Amino acid sequence: MSNTDSAPSNAPEITVSELSANLKRTVEDAFGYVRVRGEISGYRGPHSSGHAYFCLKDENARLDAVVWKSNFSRLKFKPEEGMEVVATGKITTFAGKSSYQIVIESLAPAGVGALMALLEERRKKLAAEGLFDASRKRPIPFLPEVVGVVTSPTGAVIRDILHRLSDRFPRRVLVWPVRVQGDTSAAEVAAGIRGFNALPKDGPIPRPDVLIVARGGGSLEDLWSFNEEIVVRAAAESAIPLISAVGHETDTTLIDHAADRRAPTPTASAEMAVPVRTELLANVGTCGARLIGGLGRFVQGRRTELRSAARALATPEALLAGPRQKLDALSSRLGPALVAHERTKRIAFSNVAARLQKGVLTARLDRCGERVETLADRKNRALRTNTRTWHRRFDVSANRLVPNLPKRNIADARKHYAVPADRLKPALPQRLIGDAQRRLDNAFGLLRAYSYQGVLDRGFALVLDQSNQPIRSAGAVAPGDALTLKFKDGEVAATAGNDAAPQPAPPRAKPAAQKPEPRLASKQDDLFD
Known part of the structure; x- marks a missing residue:
């Protein structure tokens, strides 16, 4: 070591605390009470101690500010994030951070800050396009299979989400790593949302059923990426339901308006995405127990009703007593009714058979034939009479003609008259005779x-007794009675109860050949001879 380095210095040695105290006295002496205009940033409300900490900033610099608890309650205007204010207080230093700050004693509004004005203008523009309409928002799936998260992979947010999902209902999670602060943050977040939506449903990488866009808390400048128009439009265009979890509960960004759901914290977004598995299991168990109990009570109630109904029903014997008695009464009336019905039908048949005797029908046919001949004679006489009448009329008309009338005209008239006469002479008799x-x-x-002859033609036989009368019942035949069986083509003699072969009956005279039915010949008289 050289002598120069070990030589003592003339500057006195002081401690860090002494230096901080000297700086504090210098700053406080140089800047007593000041009035500073700036925009409030990073305001999160009063601390648990009652003090309020935030910053005042403009385009080029920022100044830490603090409002002690004793002064905060006396402020007429409470600080709000993004508001431009005029703060009155004194400048001091904070030795623990080697920084200076303003201790505010009074606060007055100076107008909306530049960032807040820009944010409000952008919000109105996007709302006018309908990106924030409630009708565009879709419900979150009850139990998604895959959860997509767009956030920073290194922050505490993703760990909180994963931890909360594993506690409630473990699901598969896909993370799209992005920067959540900085110049490229907005483009990366928008690309992550669109990238998840571009995944095919049946591709090698499963498509998420719900998306979570998450970031921790921060100042308005830190969260400004989620107010960018590109991010808001990507969230509004997402076909997958999207949950916005940017900042804490007091932080509001434009993506919160475009998302389907807004979570106050990233942890709360995980709670919105999936239900609690243990609660579901308990609910299913409770519902199952209630279902089994309800079924048991239902069956028991129906069993009780069935027993009551069974006691009220009559016995089978009582139900069948009336119909059985009615059946017995009808059975006793059935035999006499059948006998009376058979007797009535037999009498009716005898009456009809008496009217259908061969002699009666033959006489009726003879009368019809005579009537036909009479009508034919009347027709012929009428035709001859009409012809003579027309001849006389024709002769009278011919005599009344002018004597010198050409004979040709008379001949033509006679021919004209002869044509209808020739047509009438064969047609009228044929029509009457045909009818x-x-x-x-x-x-x-x-x-x-x-006639019974028709029955014999179909293969039946007529049984006659010795007096040549028909036998209608087997009770009228005694063993040994001589019978005659009349068939279509002849008669055969037989004996009742005799096993011997039937003896042929003596030949009977064949009935006289029936005259052919008279058919009227179409006689045509020469009416013009």
Whole structure:
């Protein structure tokens, strides 16, 4: 060591405390009471001790300020963040931080600060565009699978959020690291919001179900990035529900208005994002117990009602007594009713059979044939009479003609008259005869339908006794009675109760061949001969 370095100095040695005290006396002597105009920044309200700490700033500098508890209660104007004020007090130093500050004794407003004026103008502009409308806000998912967080990865905010999520309901968390203060902060935050929204739903990186934009507390200048228009527009355009958790409860930024939910603190944003798992489990257990209890009470109530209804019901024997008695009464009436009905039908059948005898029908057919012949004769006589009448009229008309009328005209008139006569002569008889023939065919078909001959044609046989009368019941036949079985093409003799082969009946004279039904010949008289 040289002698120069070890030589004693003429300056006296003083301690740090002495130097701080000397500086304090110098500053306080040089600046007694001063009035300072500036904008309040970093105001968080009174401290727990009752003192208030904040800053006064302008475009180039800032000054720490303090209001002691004894003076704060006497202030007529309470400080507010961003307000421009005129503070009256004295300048002093704070030895613990080697800084100087103003101790404010009175405070008066001087107008809204520049930053606050800019912030208010921007808020009105974005609100006019509808970015803050309540209709744009969406509900937060009840239980998201993935939570996206846009914040600084190194701050205490992300640790608070992760810790709170793990306590309430552990979920998968994706962090988009950004700067939350500085010149590039606003662009990075906007890029993080848009980046999460650009993720595909089924991509390798899952798309978050809810976003949290978070930052700790700070002054208005520190939080200014979240008032930038690019950040507010990105939050408003986000398709994923977004929670704003910027600053503390007293801090308000423009992203809070554009977000779907605003959290007073980053920790509160985690509480909004997910429910409490233990509470859900307890709620599910409680609901399950209530459901089981309700089902039990419901079943018990229905069982009680069923038993009451069962006691009020009548026994099966009582219910069936009336119908059983009615059935017995109807059963006793059924036999006589069937006998009476059969008797009535037999009488009706006998009456109809008496009217359908062969002789009756044959006589009716003869009468119809005679009537047809009579009508045919009347028709022929009428035609001849009408023809003679028209001949006479024609002759009279011809005699009344002028004697010198050409014979050609008379011949033409006779030809003109002959044409309708020739058409009338064959048509009228044929039509009348055809109508009569159809009526006769219908009557003959009705006769065959009701005659027993039609039944024999279908393969049945008629049983006759010795007097050649039909037998209608088996009780009218005694063993050994001689019977005659009449078929379609002949008769066969038989004996009742005789096992021997039936003897052929003596040949009976075949019935006379039935005359063919008279059909009227279409006689056409030459009416003009």
